[in-house]
Amino acid sequence: MKNDRILLAHGGGGQLGNELIEKYFLPLLGNPILNKLNDQGIFEVNSTKLAFTTDSYVITPIFFPGGNIGELAVYGTVNDLSMGGARPLYLSLGLIIEEGFPMEDLKKIIHSIKRAALESEVKIITGDTKVVNKGGVDGIYINTAGIGIVQVDQNISADNVRVGDRVIVSGYLGDHGIAIMSEREGLIFNNPIQSDSAPLNKLVCTMLQTKVKIHAMRDPTRGGLASSLNEFAKKSKVGIVIEEEKLPIRGEVKEACEILGIDPLYVANEGKLVAVVERVRADDLLQAIKGNSLGKMAGIIGEATDSHRGKVIMKTKIGTTKVVDMAVGEQLPRIC
Numbered sequence: 001m002k003n004d005r006i007l008l009a010h011g012g013g014g015q016l017g018n019e020l021i022e023k024y025f026l027p028l029l030g031n032p033i034l035n036k037l038n039d040q041g042i043f044e045v046n047s048t049k050l051a052f053t054t055d056s057y058v059i060t061p062i063f064f065p066g067g068n069i070g071e072l073a074v075y076g077t078v079n080d081l082s083m084g085g086a087r088p089l090y091l092s093l094g095l096i097i098e099e100g101f102p103m104e105d106l107k108k109i110i111h112s113i114k115r116a117a118l119e120s121e122v123k124i125i126t127g128d129t130k131v132v133n134k135g136g137v138d139g140i141y142i143n144t145a146g147i148g149i150v151q152v153d154q155n156i157s158a159d160n161v162r163v164g165d166r167v168i169v170s171g172y173l174g175d176h177g178i179a180i181m182s183e184r185e186g187l188i189f190n191n192p193i194q195s196d197s198a199p200l201n202k203l204v205c206t207m208l209q210t211k212v213k214i215h216a217m218r219d220p221t222r223g224g225l226a227s228s229l230n231e232f233a234k235k236s237k238v239g240i241v242i243e244e245e246k247l248p249i250r251g252e253v254k255e256a257c258e259i260l261g262i263d264p265l266y267v268a269n270e271g272k273l274v275a276v277v278e279r280v281r282a283d284d285l286l287q288a289i290k291g292n293s294l295g296k297m298a299g300i301i302g303e304a305t306d307s308h309r310g311k312v313i314m315k316t317k318i319g320t321t322k323v324v325d326m327a328v329g330e331q332l333p334r335i336c
Contacts, residue, residue, distance in 0.1 A: 013222025014266075014327030018231075036157055037235065039080040039218060042150060049150040051086035053077060057142045060334040062109070065179045066195030069142055070109035072270060072336065074116035075199045077146040079219040082204040083273065085156045086148035088120060093127035094143035099134045109140065120199040122146070138334075152208050160215040161236035165304040166282035170203065170273045170289055171297040172196065173225055174253040177267035177332050181260060189252045198271030203292045212285040213278040220274055221336055223327050226265040228274050229312045230326040232304075240312045242302030242324070265314075266327045268335045276304060 009016045026035060033041040040053040055076050062069040074091065081088040093113065097106070117124055175196040182193055200219060207214065216236070220228040225247075233240045249264050257264045271294060277285050282300060289295035312324040 008333045009328070011222070012327060012333070013224075013227050013268075015325070016328065017223075018326065036159060037231070038084060038157055040084040040086065042084050042086070051081050051084045051148045051150055052145070053080040054143070054145040055080060057144075057336060058138070058334055059180065059336055060138060061180075061183055062105070062139055064183050064195055065192060066176075067197040067270075068109060068112055069140065070112035071116035072195075072197050073142040073144045074113055074120060074122070075197055075270060076219075076221070076336065077144040078120045078122060079200045079270075079273075081146050081148040082199075082201040083156070083217045083219055084150065085152050085154050085204070085208060085214070085217075086150045087205070088122045088146055088148040088201050090125045090147050091117070091122050092145040093124050095127070095129045096137050096141040096143070097129065097131050098137045098139050099131055101139055106140070116199070120201060154208070154214055156214050156217050157235075158216050158218070158231050159235040161232050161238050161240075161276045161304050162215060162278075163238055163304050163306045164279045165215055165276045166279050166300050167229070167240065167242060167302040167304070168275045168277060168282065168286055168289065168298060168300050169225065169248065170200075170275075170295045171271075172248050172250050172253070173220075173269060173272065174249060174257065174264040174267035176270040177224070177335050178253045178256045178264075180268075180335055181332060182256060185260070187256055187259065189255070191252055193250070193252050193256065196269055196271035198294055200271065200273055200294065203273070203289065203294050206288055206292050207275070207285060210281070210285055210288045212281040212288075214275050214285075215278070216276040218274055219269065219272065221268050221270060224264070224266040224268055225274060226263070226312065226324050227326050229324070232276060233312050234310050236304070237309050239305040239308040239310070240302060241305055241315065242312065243315045244317050246299055246301045248297045248299055262332070265324060268332060270336065279303070
């Protein structure tokens with residue numbers, strides 16, 4: 001079916017979003033940096049390698065189990081810079097606020113932004129505030145931009161995966177998305193699901209200190225792990241095979257996904273990363289990740305292959321295989 005209007009699914013981090021970028025944005029705006037379609041652009045100024053990123057946050061509800069829109073905006077921007085091997089330094093902060101928004105809620109959000117910036121060791125050095133008529137936005141939207149410095153000699157990019165590389169995830173998948181959906185749908189569990197929202201820059205710093213070659217890295221937010229792996233496979237022209245029994249997913253998340261009729265591989269994360277690394281030292285990197293508080297449940301879940309190039313295949317627990325496509329629709333709107 002031909003789409004002549006923007007759909008929610010165009011912002012879901014899946015196939016329709018990629019088609020939007022490929023058809024409308026890159027033909028007019030493309031350049032060697034943007035065309036890599038990484039979470040950040042990396043460039044040099046006077047022989048200094050810098051990383052730059054921007055993101056917008058429209059999550060609902062704005063307060064959720066484990067966090068709120070303010071700290072999410074800081075952590076998300078810090079993480080996008082970190083996925084390029086950069087040390088985040090400075091952020092901008094733009095607020096679009098609906099008329100009538102409670103001042104007390106705004107105060108809570110700004111306090112959480114301050115705490116998140118201190119934890120992430122970044123400074124907010126510029127910003128902007130706009131107020132729109134009631135109904136113009138849903139409470140509050142936040143836009144951030146961030147800049148950092150790349151101090152390691154590694155080419156970390158979605159188009160740099162090589163056959164034989166191992167795929168590592170840093171911990172439980174799907175926590176953030178299911179925390180949001182549980183809040184929306186009123187689902188109650190014996191062990192409440194909390195968002196995994198967290199800054200990954202210190203974990204990445206630990207990873208880089210090992211000197212293990214990291215070929216690609218993402219924090220699998222919108223579209224989840226499935227979309228990140230599909231981006232790697234397509235950009236690098238390799239196949240990726242993952243094993244279902246090795247995927248770290250909480251029982252509560254699996255249960256919620258079954259109730260909601262969604263696949264945890266497509267659910268957003270906000271404090272996890274997926275890294276594709278050189279095979280010979282993958283175990284060394286895994287041990288370094290496990291030594292960090294954010295990586296205790298990390299594991300090697302698969303590898304890059306020279307078969308079914310451009311596709312992601314999962315070996316199921318019952319011994320079959322299935323294609324893990326990029327998400328087509330929007331399973332979880334307004335998730336970040």
